[in-house]
Amino acid sequence: DLRAPLRHINGFVNALKKRLTEIETLEDSKVDHYLEVIENSSQKMGYLIDGLLNLSRLGRRELTLCPVNLNSVVKTAIDLVHSLENKTNPVEFRVGKLPIIQGDIALIQQVFVNLLENAIKFSRASKPIIITINCREDGTIFVADNGVGFDMKYADKLFGAFQRLHSxxxxxxxxxxxxxxxxxxxxxxxxxxxxxxxGEGATFYFTLKTLENGN
Structure with missing residues (x-):
């Protein structure tokens, strides 16, 4: 269990906090800061472990294939990521006519949620934020944003686990x-x-087995 050591760390941090409060040592700002750093680092490690486990499970999970209407999937994905929007700078989603593909609907949903979350995160400074989800004539699907973008010389690192192109x-x-x-x-x-x-945004392209054009 990869999470067991983290549970131990969190448990001992809470116990230490309680003990230090009893002897009034927690009032020392440095001690409080040290404990906060430990807690935050433990939380970040938990997120990394969860991500690693999710990535590992994808390689073992059997696909449940069926016809998937991508316009319906994208509509649901947009609903799921609305909580990430800044109410003072809402996102304008421009959705084109998408095809019906053969796929595992739950996993395809995850693709769009992750790509939309990524697009929103890196476009927060743009006004307005515009995210386009559409399909080229050759069937290639794409998600484009008008965010900070990235330097193409680092494109080979983009899909690597735990790789980051920004701070x-x-x-x-x-x-x-x-x-x-x-x-x-x-x-x-x-x-x-x-x-x-x-500085001009990014576009993610991907291909899937298309059954027919969507509605």
Whole structure:
């Protein structure tokens, strides 16, 4: 159990806090800060372990394939990520006509949720925030944003587990979301890649087995 050591750390931190409060040592700002650092680091490690376990499970899970209407999936994904929006700078989602594909609906849903979360996170400074989900004539699906973008010379690192192209202080996250997206797309026999101009947003392209055009 990878999480067992973290549970022990958190348990002892709580016990230590209680003990230090009893002897009034916790009033020392340095001691309080040290405990806060331990708690925050433990929480971050927990997120990393969860991401690693999710990535591992994707390789073992049997796919449940069925026709998937991507427009319906995207609508649900948008509803799920609404909590990430800043009410003073709402996101404008532009959704085109998407195809019906053959896939595992739960995993395809995860692809869009992760890509939309990623797009919102890296577009927070843009006004307005515009995220486009559409399909090219050749059937390639894409999610585009008008955020900070990235330098294409680092594109090969984009889908690596725990790889980050931006500072965690500026953009939170574990660096596992895009790895999960890539694993899902590859398990469906598709390909995924990204293109960007630094400061002008990013576009993520991917292919899936198409059954017919959507409505």
């Amino acid at each position: 965690q202080k500026t953009f939170e996250g574990t660096g596992i979301g895009l790895s999960i997206v890539q694993r899902i797309i590859h398990r469906h026999g598709g390909q995924i890649w990204a293109e960007s101009v630094l």
